[in-house]
Amino acid sequence: MAMAQGDIYEIPDGPSDPSPAMPSFDFTNMGQGGTPIVIDNGSSMCRAGWASENNPRLEFESVVARYRNRKISSGPILLVGDNVNSDPMAKPSIRSAFDGGVVTNFDAMEGILDYVFTLLGCVDDKIDQPIVMTETACTPYTSRKNMSELLFECYDVPSVTYGIDSVWSYYKNMGSFAADGLIFGSGTSASHIIPIYDSRAQIDLCKRINLGGLSITEYMLKLMQLKYPAFPMKITEWQSQHLIDKFAYVAEDYEKELSCYLATENLQQKDVIVQFPFPMPSLDERTEEEIERTAERRREQAKKMQEIAAKKRQEKVDMRAKELEELSEIRDSKNEMDAETFAERLKDAGLDDEKDLEDAIASAQQVVIRAQNKELGIEPEEKEAPSFPLVDIPDDELDDEQKQEKRKQAFLKASHEARERARIEKEKEKARQEELARQDEERRLNHFDDWLADLKAKRDTVIARMEDRKAHRKELNDRRSHASQVRMRNIADLAAAETANPTGNKRRRRGDQDDDFGAEDADWNIYRDISKDDEAEENEEDEAELETYNKQLVKHAPDYLESLDRAARAKIENTTMYRFTDGCQPAILEKPAAPQKLDNAAIVAQTAREYQLHLNIERIRVPETIFRPGLVGLDQAGLLETIDGILRQTSGRLSLINNVFITGGGFSTIPGMLERLKRDIQSIAPAGTPIKVRRATDPLRDAWRGAAQWCTNEVEAFAASRVSKQDYLEQGGEYLREHGASNRYYAAPKRDSPFPT
Amino acid sequence: MPANKRGRKSRPGSAADTPAHQDSRDGEPLANFKTSGITNLLSVARPFKNSEYKSSRRWKNLKQVIAQEQTGSDWPVDFPAFWAIDAPPSLAPQKKYCDITGLPAKYTDPKTNVRYYSAEVYQIIRTLPPGSEQQYLALRNANVMLK
Numbered sequence: 036m037a038m039a040q041g042d043i044y045e046i047p048d049g050p051s052d053p054s055p056a057m058p059s060f061d062f063t064n065m066g067q068g069g070t071p072i073v074i075d076n077g078s079s080m081c082r083a084g085w086a087s088e089n090n091p092r093l094e095f096e097s098v099v100a101r102y103r104n105r106k107i108s109s110g111p112i113l114l115v116g117d118n119v120n121s122d123p124m125a126k127p128s129i130r131s132a133f134d135g136g137v138v139t140n141f142d143a144m145e146g147i148l149d150y151v152f153t154l155l156g157c158v159d160d161k162i163d164q165p166i167v168m169t170e171t172a173c174t175p176y177t178s179r180k181n182m183s184e185l186l187f188e189c190y191d192v193p194s195v196t197y198g199i200d201s202v203w204s205y206y207k208n209m210g211s212f213a214a215d216g217l218i219f220g221s222g223t224s225a226s227h228i229i230p231i232y233d234s235r236a237q238i239d240l241c242k243r244i245n246l247g248g249l250s251i252t253e254y255m256l257k258l259m260q261l262k263y264p265a266f267p268m269k270i271t272e273w274q275s276q277h278l279i280d281k282f283a284y285v286a287e288d289y290e291k292e293l294s295c296y297l298a299t300e301n302l303q304q305k306d307v308i309v310q311f312p313f314p315m316p317s318l319d320e321r322t323e324e325e326i327e328r329t330a331e332r333r334r335e336q337a338k339k340m341q342e343i344a345a346k347k348r349q350e351k352v353d354m355r356a357k358e359l360e361e362l363s364e365i366r367d368s369k370n371e372m373d374a375e376t377f378a379e380r381l382k383d384a385g386l387d388d389e390k391d392l393e394d395a396i397a398s399a400q401q402v403v404i405r406a407q408n409k410e411l412g413i414e415p416e417e418k419e420a421p422s423f424p425l426v427d428i429p430d431d432e433l434d435d436e437q438k439q440e441k442r443k444q445a446f447l448k449a450s451h452e453a454r455e456r457a458r459i460e461k462e463k464e465k466a467r468q469e470e471l472a473r474q475d476e477e478r479r480l481n482h483f484d485d486w487l488a489d490l491k492a493k494r495d496t497v498i499a500r501m502e503d504r505k506a507h508r509k510e511l512n513d514r515r516s517h518a519s520q521v522r523m524r525n526i527a528d529l530a531a532a533e534t535a536n537p538t539g540n541k542r543r544r545r546g547d548q549d550d551d552f553g554a555e556d557a558d559w560n561i562y563r564d565i566s567k568d569d570e571a572e573e574n575e576e577d578e579a580e581l582e583t584y585n586k587q588l589v590k591h592a593p594d595y596l597e598s599l600d601r602a603a604r605a606k607i608e609n610t611t612m613y614r615f616t617d618g619c620q621p622a623i624l625e626k627p628a629a630p631q632k633l634d635n636a637a638i639v640a641q642t643a644r645e646y647q648l649h650l651n652i653e654r655i656r657v658p659e660t661i662f663r664p665g666l667v668g669l670d671q672a673g674l675l676e677t678i679d680g681i682l683r684q685t686s687g688r689l690s691l692i693n694n695v696f697i698t699g700g701g702f703s704t705i706p707g708m709l710e711r712l713k714r715d716i717q718s719i720a721p722a723g724t725p726i727k728v729r730r731a732t733d734p735l736r737d738a739w740r741g742a743a744q745w746c747t748n749e750v751e752a753f754a755a756s757r758v759s760k761q762d763y764l765e766q767g768g769e770y771l772r773e774h775g776a777s778n779r780y781y782a783a784p785k786r787d788s789p790f791p792t
Numbered sequence: 793m794p795a796n797k798r799g800r801k802s803r804p805g806s807a808a809d810t811p812a813h814q815d816s817r818d819g820e821p822l823a824n825f826k827t828s829g830i831t832n833l834l835s836v837a838r839p840f841k842n843s844e845y846k847s848s849r850r851w852k853n854l855k856q857v858i859a860q861e862q863t864g865s866d867w868p869v870d871f872p873a874f875w876a877i878d879a880p881p882s883l884a885p886q887k888k889y890c891d892i893t894g895l896p897a898k899y900t901d902p903k904t905n906v907r908y909y910s911a912e913v914y915q916i917i918r919t920l921p922p923g924s925e926q927q928y929l930a931l932r933n934a935n936v937m938l939k
Contacts, residue, residue: 113833121831134854141847149838157840173874177857189845238872242879261927293895611912615893656894665886668933671879680880779872783865
């Protein structure tokens with residue numbers, strides 16, 4: 036049970052062998068001579084076999100499935116026990132014969148008995164062996180009546196003996212009923228406390244707490260589902276039960292243990308990590324070398340592409356050069372031919388007139404020269420400032436054409452000057468930035484600490500701004516928040532200003548007739564304030580700013596961001612809720628400040644974590660329910676209080692608590708139960724009272740073994756306990772012959788009911 | 793709910809609907825009965841059954857059984873009947889525990905009635921999706937049942 040820190044328990048999907056092998060059948064010597072058939076008819080497991088043997092022959096889940104499946108059989112199908120799992124079609128029809136620990140569904144019971152008698156090899160035309168069967172404490176008469184009816188009328192058994200399972204388990208472990216004792220028998224659906232004295236079970240004093248194995252399985256399941264609402268797997272009941280079997284334990288002092296459960300040292304010891312199967316994330320399996328090789332290949336490819344592009348460019352230039360040659364040749368030929376032939380030649384070359392030819396030559400020349408320059412590494416020389424000679428000459432000195440030209444030049448000059456101004460401005464800005472960067476750098480070199488503090492402060496400011504924006508957005512989602520109200524008021528004000536009538540009497544009344552809205556740029560921010568669109572742009576700016584700060588910090592103060600992350604993680608890890616849900620594992624930050632690089636192992640671990648449960652407080656919280664049924668909202672006294680009540684009723688028979696016996700499959704198998712019970716009983720017993728608490732050797736099978744031993748050893752008592760068919764016919768189905776391990780029988784007079792049933 | 797399939801009339805001409813108890817004496821011998829795989833118990837010979845036996849029972853759940861029995865007969869005050877042996881309500885003061893974590897709870901959220909351990913857990917309660925506080929309350933049967 037104890038697990039070293041950091042160990043992860045991998046939970047199976049279900050039982051390792053879903054249908055355990057049945058015993059082999061060799062019944063020839065059995066069933067002869069009236070060897071009783073013992074059936075421990077428990078609500079979750081049924082165990083059956085021959086009284087002469089030490090162990091039950093059969094042990095199966097007490098369920099039946101009656102259904103149809105045309106693929107297998109034309110008729111109805113009946114599966115019993117672990118067989119129900121063999122056909123998925125049977126699943127919706129799986130039924131138990133029990134309701135709250137009591138047999139109520141006798142169709143299912145008939146199936147179970149058929150199964151038992153068939154597997155025990157009964158081949159006669161009736162069951163000729165006495166039946167010894169367990170029933171729950173204080174079984175309702177109706178249930179026993181129906182059981183007897185089934186046994187006597189359907190199977191024609193000679194006799195039946197009913198007894199209480201946990202009491203027979205006591206017999207198995209004590210050898211008799213001579214010793215006084217107190218039984219805590221805990222089953223699947225309920226737990227009973229039964230005192231034993233005067234050589235029999237004192238059923239009159241028996242008490243039942245309606246909690247059992249099933250209730251804690253459900254409780255554990257619900258707790259886990261609520262603890263991890265986004266868990267990607269379905270946790271099955273079987274797994275929940277498995278977790279209880281594996282990790283639950285009873286706290287010796289619940290309050291004390293609870294108070295320090297999430298403390299680091301305790302948590303490291305007691306937190307259990309349960310790993311569910313998870314899909315492997317897709318990983319980059321390449322080694323560093325391979326990655327480098329891929330990058331190299333990519334670089335080579337890029338180079339090749341560049342070469343190809345250059346070649347293409349060169350081809351184009353060559354083409355233009357050739358074109359230029361041709362065009363020059365055409366121009367040269369002008370002098371050698373008459374105008375008509377020349378025009379013809381121009382037309383052939385796709386040109387309209389001589390001007391067109393000149394343009395084509397100029398553009399081709401430009402391309403070729405530029406390409407040559409580039410090849411030779413010559414920068415295109417600065418264009419000299421264009422001159423605007425006409426601008427300064429007065430109008431009356433110019434003719435009309437010149438005037439037009441002057442206007443054109445004036446316009447060109449203005450735009451040229453504007454461009455110049457912008458360029459200078461840009462250069463200045465660039466210089467200013469460079470100067471700032473230089474100053475910053477200088478400051479970094481000379482006053483590193485101040486510089487660093489400033490940088491940190493700037494980073495904090497950006498983060499604070501982003502947080503504020505986030506908080507504001509969140510607040511806007513709530514209509515009643517202050518932010519929302521302010522926004523609504525702003526909208527209303529703006530709307531009122533726009534719709535105010537031209538005389539503006541509304542505003543005049545308020546005394547600010549002259550509307551100076553817009554006089555300052557900041558006024559327009561109001562529209563940004565009322566806009567509900569996400570401020571992605573602003574956020575992006577801030578992110579970029581943050582990124583530059585982070586880069587600088589990584590470069591010059593490498594540990595700073597790490598330490599921030601460590602602090603952030605520690606803050607999360609120290610919260611109660613985190614410890615509760617994630618134990619002692621390091622927290623995963625949503626936005627780590629330091630750059631993260633996940634290797635493959637880390638990626639796998641992260642995926643695995645999504646499929647992990649942490650079991651900590653639940654380990655004691657779940658079993659504690661038997662001591663405090665109020666935990667699950669059951670309005671009943673807990674185990675100790677009930678024991679106390681029974682002790683009072685026996686006028687202080689302290690011999691009972693010197694032999695407290697726990698059995699059954701519910702709570703009794705949970706570790707720590709004995710110690711806790713002893714400690715608790717000590718607190719209510721007079722000082723110095725001897726107290727002994729023991730567990731059945733086999734809490735699950737001892738009931739069957741006890742019944743088998745009892746009817747073999749206690750011959751007289753067994754003979755007297757057998758309800759015969761005649762008894763059944765004369766006394767009615769609910770009739771019971773009492774014995775040491777039995778319920779009480781009382782022939783309750785029927786009440787004349789005003790409502791006939 | 794008439795769960796008694798045995799008592800059902802078989803449809804005329806439908807051999808498949810033959811009540812199971814009628815063929816319980818025929819069927820395959822036991823040797824063919826496998827315990828693993830799909831094993832139809834109805835196809836196995838069960839000679840020990842009384843073919844005359846027909847149950848006319850109607851299936852009742854425990855609550856109905858108890859209600860009927862409790863009022864149908866006169867029971868002595870001290871008779872240990874099924875309904876009489878329930879452990880009584882606890883008289884000890886009930887400690888309160890955090891519905892979320894199970895730790896001792898000092899506070900109760902007046903809005904949802906969820907008990908909680910600390911302000912930090914309270915923050916979690918505030919962010920619970922609607923309805924899940926009822927699931928937490930259902931753990932101790934304190935949820936509001938809408939009828």
